[in-house]
Amino acid sequence: MGLKIIWLGHAAFEMTGRKHVLIDPFITGNPVAPKKIGELKPEIIAVTHGHADHFGDTVAIAKRSKAMVVANHEIACYLETKGIEAQGMNFGGSIDLGRGVKITMVPAWHSSGIEEANYGFSGGNACGYVIEDEVKIYDAGDTALFSDMKLIEELHHPEIVLLPIGDRFTMNPQTAAIAAGWLRPEVVIPMHYNTFPPVAQDPKKFAELVRGKSPKTKVVILKPGEVFEY
Ligand code: NI
Ligand code: MN
Numbered sequence: 001m002g003l004k005i006i007w008l009g010h011a012a013f014e015m016t017g018r019k020h021v022l023i024d025p026f027i028t029g030n031p032v033a034p035k036k037i038g039e040l041k042p043e044i045i046a047v048t049h050g051h052a053d054h055f056g057d058t059v060a061i062a063k064r065s066k067a068m069v070v071a072n073h074e075i076a077c078y079l080e081t082k083g084i085e086a087q088g089m090n091f092g093g094s095i096d097l098g099r100g101v102k103i104t105m106v107p108a109w110h111s112s113g114i115e116e117a118n119y120g121f122s123g124g125n126a127c128g129y130v131i132e133d134e135v136k137i138y139d140a141g142d143t144a145l146f147s148d149m150k151l152i153e154e155l156h157h158p159e160i161v162l163l164p165i166g167d168r169f170t171m172n173p174q175t176a177a178i179a180a181g182w183l184r185p186e187v188v189i190p191m192h193y194n195t196f197p198p199v200a201q202d203p204k205k206f207a208e209l210v211r212g213k214s215p216k217t218k219v220v221i222l223k224p225g226e227v228f229e230y
Contacts, residue, residue, distance in 0.1 A: 002229075003134040005160070009033050009224035010195040011054055011142065013162065017133035018099040019043055022067070024141075026056030032195055034225030037061050044097055046131070047071040048141035050078075050114035050123030053195070059084060059116075070095060070103055074124030078114055091127065102132040106152050108143035110170070128152075135159040135230055138183065142192065145175040153183045160230065161185040164192030165206050166199030173206035181213030189220050189228065 003017040009032035011024040022042035027033045029052075037057045045067045048054050055075070062069050062084045069079055069086040076088030087095055094104040105127045112123035128141040130152065138158035140149075152158070161183050164170035170192050171179065180188045188210060193201040207219035220228050 005137070005189070005228045005230070007189065007191065007222040007224055007226060007228075008035060011048070011139075011164065011192050012056065013139065013191070014040065014042070015131070015133065015137065017101070017135075019097055019101040019133060021046060021097075021101075021103075021131060021133070022061065023129070023139055024048055024054040024056065025058055025061050026053045027061075028057050030056070030195065032224040038064070041065045042067045044103075045069045046103060046129050046139075047075055048108065048128060048139070049110060049112035049126035050075055050116070051112070051142070052115040054142065055114065055116055070097075070129075072105070072112065072124035072127055074122045075112070075114065078117055078121045078123075091125070100133075104130040104132075104156070106130055106138070107146070107148060108141040109146050110142040110144070130156045130158060132156075137162065138185070140164060140171075140179070142170045145171050145179055147182075149179050150182045158183065159186045161188045162191050163188060165190040165201050165203065166193040166195075167201060168198050173201060173203075173209055176206060177209035177213050180210045180217055180219075184214045185217055187218050187220055187228075187230070188214075189222060 006014040073088035076086035079086035110126035
């Protein structure tokens with residue numbers, strides 16, 4: 001085993017297992033980003049939706065690194081107009097990324113207008129992803145709590161779960177702890193908080209609530225730039 005997850009602040013994560021995957025690369029304008037876009041050399045970029053704090057620097061990083069982008073069909077079509085190699089997909093479908101790594105798109109309750117395109121393109125639906133590398137990782141994306149997370153648990157049994165806790169645009173510590181109770185992962189990592197004042201939250205409060213809902217789950221609170229090794 002040797003999976004590393006690096007939190008780049010907000011909802012941006014870098015994962016290096018059998019494949020080097022970057023999720024929601026919001027670096028430029030992210031006040032807590034620990035890296036510059038030139039330091040990121042992913043093979044795959046997975047985008048959960050079109051909002052600027054997720055779509056972020058996808059175009060610039062994909063151009064530099066020649067990474068392939070995975071996104072919903074609508075965002076993939078937009079990226080192709082920018083000359084980016086993108087694989088579109090939709091809820092319930094999977095793509096084999098090679099070297100035994102698979103990515104599955106799962107629903108999220110959110111919206112997905114492409115801010116970079118001034119909402120002139122449809123952004124499709126926001127999503128989450130289950131990435132099967134050395135272990136299964138469920139990145140919930142930006143979402144409200146929804147009970148089909150129980151189905152995601154039944155279908156995929158993710159060992160590591162990334163959940164937004166910032167409130168206002170997504171779940172908050174209370175609802176994210178309910179999600180953790182349904183998903184019962186080995187590890188949960190909170191995200192989408194303390195980037196800007198509207199998403200200020202105390203992750204320790206989330207950790208305490210998770211202990212009540214899923215006592216065997218370890219809550220890993222990362223600082224931007226910190227590496228979690230599984
Ligand atoms: Ni969003
Ligand atoms: Mn967001």
